[in-house]
Amino acid sequence: MNTSFVYRKHKRISLSTNQLLVFTCAYITLVLNSPFILKTSSAIVTLNDYSILFLLSVPIFILSLSIFVQCFFAFRWITKPVLILLVLTSSLVFYSTVTYGIVFDYGMIQNSFETDRAEALSYVNFSAGVFFIILGILPSILIAKVKLTYSTFWGELLSRAKLLSGSFACVFLIAIVFYSSYASIGRNNRDLVGYLTPYALIDSMVKFANKNYLYPPLKFTFLDTSPTISNSSTTKSVTVLVLGETARAQNFSLNGYKQPTNKHTKDLGVVSFNNVRSCGTATAVSVPCMFSRLNRESYNKREALAQQNVIDLIHLAGVDVFWISNNNGGCKGVCNRVKSEQISTNSIKPLCDGEYCFDEVLVNTLKNKLHSLTKDNTLIVLHMVGSHGPTYYRRYPDNKRVFTPDCQRSDIQNCSQKELVNTYDNTIAYTDLVLSKIIAELSSLTVNSDVKASMIYVSDHGESLGEKGVYLHGLPYAFAPKEQTHVPFIYWADQSHNKDKLDCLSNLSKQPLSHDNVFDILLGEVQVRSKVYQPDNDPFNQCNFDATYRKVQHISINEE
Template identity: 40%
Template structure:
């Protein structure tokens, strides 16, 4: 009563304001947490009513302790205003998309460009953030604070508030310790769902990225040499590596999906691996991991960003390298090679000022190939199926599946519309790849041509209440960690490499989940490009067992 009374009187004791902020965080800005608890507790056979009632009380008491320690004159109101506004955004994202703001998500957020970030904004989202974020901020800044003695009232009230909160926590722990311990042990991710736990992970990311001294750069594969096979036809190689974005294997016709999402490449006899797992659930992890010599089990970002990738080793062996970028960044994988980034503001019908359709990557392709020498390796980093603005990844005349979702706040679209939009992105990627293959076929008299496509991670489309990607790997559904991996080889390439396509297709069709992953990319690219080096791992080369030499 005192809290609400003070609000209406427009004058408030500073410590009570802090307590009210703790209540607001505990009840409103942690609705995603209560949603998660509901899902957990509803699966249990027996749940104590007292335990359920204690949950918000425990959280509010804990938040009050933390907030009271942070609340001091001159800085408190500004601090809580910023914290409330940011927490409103995270609460909205968590509630609607099931996003957990752990360290991996922080990497994704900090390394997202402005155009990509803008795609997440919507009118309904803006209204929600104004209501739960901006309005409370205006109240925190504008409410009158009662004048009080710093020592006699301010500090004493603060200590009383903290002590009472501690006693409440002790009492709850004494009564329901077994319940808290059981739920906590079986759901260790819960601490990452609490708002504003993102502050800790954000500070951790900033410290590691901007204040931790980077490790010395390490060159690997310094002995790399290009070898010539006995059956070489003398033609140089033109290899295109298409790095996909947010494509999940389950929506590929080539992998058993009922819809015709691969209708353009069907006649190209592409080989598709169905159960390939990703290194991460976000681009910021999967891309540097995939291009590095590390596996997912021992991947470390600090090493990946300061060590040669397989592209660096190919370049060292004398292969001409080019990276074309349409997805906001190579995440360090292309730092030391020739790189072309599409200009999203270019006067090109394939660009709209914020992004470009992936077909724009094929502009000037012939000239770029002509400018390269010898054996050539080109990486095309596509926008692919990046959401939530799926509808911006394909032109309207390529909307094969209808009705689609023509908005960024996909939670306000039907499941059918979301899936239709997403499948249209997969189909448009398939169209782009088919057009690229046609161009490669045109080089058959001059080059041994090949194409390799793999996505960085998958996507959730509402299954289990999850949308988009970036869920911690241990919690992520298979939709986010199973990616398409497809390849096409010209006849002269297979002959030059002694590659048995029937063998490769049998392996692809019979592979089980866990047999192949992005861990295989590093050595597979070195092997198929005929580069000999001590860092090559034969067992991880997925082509090796199907080559006669």
């Protein structure tokens, strides 16, 4: 037994701290940073005239830079924990990037922090486990098993100084020789830095922590302390805003898509605006942005949450506002000051399974609300779970599978493109069914009554379904594909009160719109008079034939 123990001890790998650091950084650079190296190399070889030495310098530059950074964390007792954490984190980033094309910029970190447990678990699957074990856990075990050999304090310090100097010299030399080439590639391919594993993630997390936890809270700003309702008649008004999730416009047959994904609403007199852009590529950005007075270019979440949003103004004017959510991610702060209800995932069977509810559950809650209206003006927001992935197959009941074969798994990259698209299209078709049921409830409300009803449906962002190897959503807006930013926007109103308006809006359906228009469209739709209303930003305004209302809004703007 003693002989065996001596043998095992003898076989244990012994390395100096510098050697372990170099080997680990080489693994992270050459394996876990391969998406960055490949994308950078692809950008370089597309140049008309490029140097082979410049191409070869990329992995050397990243390796040297990584070694230089890690030298500052290579102290006796923290060397291994830091390197293991680096490998585990990098392996997760590598899987997400290779599998879904995810880039961990600030927006993605924000979205990750605001993701609920059920949504986060939907990304856990067999493929992710295998990747994590092989590329993360096994290398970490090797690092943990290595026996580090140390010299004297001054010997260690000198050794680390040599490695630090050598790596810095290499970085400096490459930067001097190829500065113009790196600068050119960087300027023309600003997305590349987002693939630098794991440092892009670390940088984004630091920025997120600074903005959300280290800055003092802003003083709340009131944009308008006295908005009012501008109804010119005794007609009651009910507006339902359906906030979609992860729906992309090009998969709506109302917009010309080849598959019949809108067979339930196509004959209901809806107007589909087919040229609408989102504010962001993730819910955490798009939802608070679209309800904010800030536009996409100036949007800042911290500032947006520290001022009134359009829901606040409508509520303050005296409109009965009610936010009903079937989205476990919450309203992102938008509904904090109005009545709201989060539908329990354990509520109605078989529409709910304990983790999610199908969106038809919203119709039941809406029906109850419509039968107990307390004010003349009502705004109801229905927040869907919609088409959120990667578990698209869980967004519609089995008996609502319109397109087959579909993809009944979360590791969607392992499904065929046809299966994946069919599954996603099933979510759109199911959303369409829910919208038709909402319209039916509103239509029944207007029959033989003086109630005026309308519905607006708009999605928060789109989705990538494997185009150019990209899946899901959340890419930085600057280089996000149109699949993630082109969103559906559908309008319905009862014909008895709105025929002329619907005809007018149909002629505007190809007009470019964005989430920036939602603020003013909502104010106009519920007829709230406010000094912050911008009629030029409300395309519906030119189709509002209520002369009294338009006059009141015009006077309101001029008074300011």
